[in-house]
Amino acid sequence: MSNTKALSSITQKVIMSLMGIFLIMFLLVHLGINLFLLPLTENHREIFLASAEFMSTFPPMKIMEIGLFGGFIIHILYGVIVQLQNWKSRGSKSYAVASKTKATLASKTMIYSGILVFMFLAMHIYQFYFVKLGLNTGPMLEGTHHPDFYKMAIDLFTNDAIFSTIYILSFVVLYLHLSHAFQSAFQTLGWNHPKYTPIVKALGEIYAIVVPLGFISIPIYYMIWG
Amino acid sequence: MDLKLKIWRQENAQAKGEFKTYNVAGVSSDSSFLEMLDVLNESIVDKVETPVCFDHDCREGICGMCSLYINGRPHGPDDAITTCQLHMRKFKDGDTITIEPWRASPFPVIKDLVVDRxxxxxxxxxxxxxxxxxxxxxxxxxxxxxxxxxxxxxxxxxxxxxxxxxxxxxxxxxxxxxxxxxxxxxxxxxxxxxxxxxxxxxxxxxxxxxxxxxxxxxxxxxxxxxxxxxxxxxxxxxxxxxxxxxxxx
The missing domain is CATH 1.10.1060.10 (Alpha-helical ferredoxin)
Known part of the structure; x- marks a missing residue:
């Protein structure tokens, strides 16, 4: 059998994990801003809009934005490539009795949770980012050409129960993806250490629960009290 | 113990292969899994049929020759042992045991349960x-x-x-x-x-x-x-x- 990999199996996984860690950090920033959709302070709307404005106009953020899209594309692309190679390695004959090995559900379903998260991402970009680009219509801030992301989000969470349900379910899937992703990225990078790996695993579990829960809290708040 | 065995039979690497069912009676719970297969093979030979091919060598868990994917787990239902160290006491009377070869593209089947490693x-x-x-x-x-x-x-x-x-x-x-x-x-x-x-x-x-x-x-x-x-x-x-x-x- 000939080698069809342009990069070695380890290099491919290292690229995936580095991009994954980058996306994990981005998600935290995104949550930090989104939480101001909730009435945490009196001027929460102004803070949210100012953050959105900063993210879309501050020049270094433009570079970060390109990096972010690159990160997503590389992570997804290699996720698919690695999976196709793995299916080929497993071969056409599968076991008659399904595996009884106690590997976690999250670790066995990364490609599927990844595809679902990607579908959410595509919807999210169409609904919000495309408005910024002028490719989709949405409410604008008075007297400006900047989209009113605050109004868009609150309207959706308050009035569109289907959207809110999809949103919540997507973050449950993201929890599944992250619960394996975090410690797996460290393992791939060779960071397995008797002292620090338990800390990495604990941090990963906390992150995988807290961050999706943070995102989910917003539609839940508006569905109940909106 | 009386057991029903579903065993993967495949003539050679090119053949399609299929599961065949065998019944073995009076298996001692103290016998090893490979000894149970030996007993099965003797009964198959008595009928002038081709015995089931499986890999084995030292039978003391150190050579790495035995394989077998038993009821959904490599080396069977016990932890940290090879198939030759698996004993029939891990199964119950009347059990159906499915035995498959290792499945992986780089491990083509040579015959029955024997793969090329x-x-x-x-x-x-x-x-x-x-x-x-x-x-x-x-x-x-x-x-x-x-x-x-x-x-x-x-x-x-x-x-x-x-x-x-x-x-x-x-x-x-x-x-x-x-x-x-x-x-x-x-x-x-x-x-x-x-x-x-x-x-x-x-x-x-x-x-x-x-x-x-x-x-x-x-x-x-x-x-x-x-x-x-x-x-x-x-x-x-x-x-x-x-x-x-x-x-x-």
Whole structure:
């Protein structure tokens, strides 16, 4: 059998994990801003809009934005490539009795949770980012050409129960993806250490629960009290 | 014990293959799994039919020759043992036992339950040699090795190359096997001379042979009869990355 990999199996996984860690950090920033959709302070709307404005106009953020899209594309692309190679390695004959090995559900379903998260991402970009680009219509801030992301989000969470349900379910899937992703990225990078790996695993579990829960809290708040 | 066995029968690598059902009666719960198969084969030979082919050699859990995917687990329902060390007391009277060969593209079926595992030998060969001093017999204490590292190296070296890691992995990845072989040298001073070339060559050979990528499900570690740890995979990744980044080769 000939080698069809342009990069070695380890290099491919290292690229995936580095991009994954980058996306994990981005998600935290995104949550930090989104939480101001909730009435945490009196001027929460102004803070949210100012953050959105900063993210879309501050020049270094433009570079970060390109990096972010690159990160997503590389992570997804290699996720698919690695999976196709793995299916080929497993071969056409599968076991008659399904595996009884106690590997976690999250670790066995990364490609599927990844595809679902990607579908959410595509919807999210169409609904919000495309408005910024002028490719989709949405409410604008008075007297400006900047989209009113605050109004868009609150309207959706308050009035569109289907959207809110999809949103919540997507973050449950993201929890599944992250619960394996975090410690797996460290393992791939060779960071397995008797002292620090338990800390990495604990941090990963906390992150995988807290961050999706943070995102989910917003539609839940508006569905109940909106 | 009376058992119903569903066994994969395949004439050769090209044949399609199918499950055949056999009933075995009066199996002692003290017999090993392979002895149970011996009893089955004797009854098949008595009927002038072809016995079931399966790999075995030492039958004491150290050679890595026996395989078999039994009821959804490599080496059967017990932990940290090879199939030859699995005893029938782990099953109940009246059980149906499904026995399949290792499934992975780099392990083609030769016949029935026997698969070709020379791919693993080929990876070991690609690792090359270790340079050693010539001349008189060296003093045993001349090379100092700390106990912790020597224990870890010994743990890695206990890999018997049975291929259960590949069979258990949903990606048919051989990372645990290769990691054990890389680690047993990487942890010792004797392995340092060729360490850069060794890890690169072994990983390249592993990819060339069509083994899958590691996605850290750790199924390999759970099914390894020698309990080789996935910390070895992280060590191999470190060795590989540092050799790629730092080495001029």
């Amino acid at each position: 020379t791919a693993l030998d080929s990876i070991i060969q690609s690792g090359g040699y270790t340079s050693a001093k010539t001349g008189g017999v060296p003093d045993a204490n001349a090379t100092l090795i700390d106990k912790y590292s020597s224990d870890l190296a010994m743990d890695a070296a206990s890999c018997i190359g049975c291929g259960a890691c590949v069979a258990a992995c949903k990606n048919a990845s051989a990372m645990l096997f290769v990691a054990a072989k890389v680690s047993q040298f990487a942890l010792l001073p004797q392995g340092q001379v060729e360490k850069t070339k060794r890890v690169q060559d072994m990983v390249a050979r592993m990819d060339e042979l069509g083994f899958g990528n590691c996605t850290n499900t750790y199924a390999c570690e759970m099914e390894c009869p020698k309990e080789i740890s996935v910390t070895n995979i992280a060590r191999m990744n470190r060795e590989f990355l540092s050799s790629k980044v730092c080495s001029e080769q």
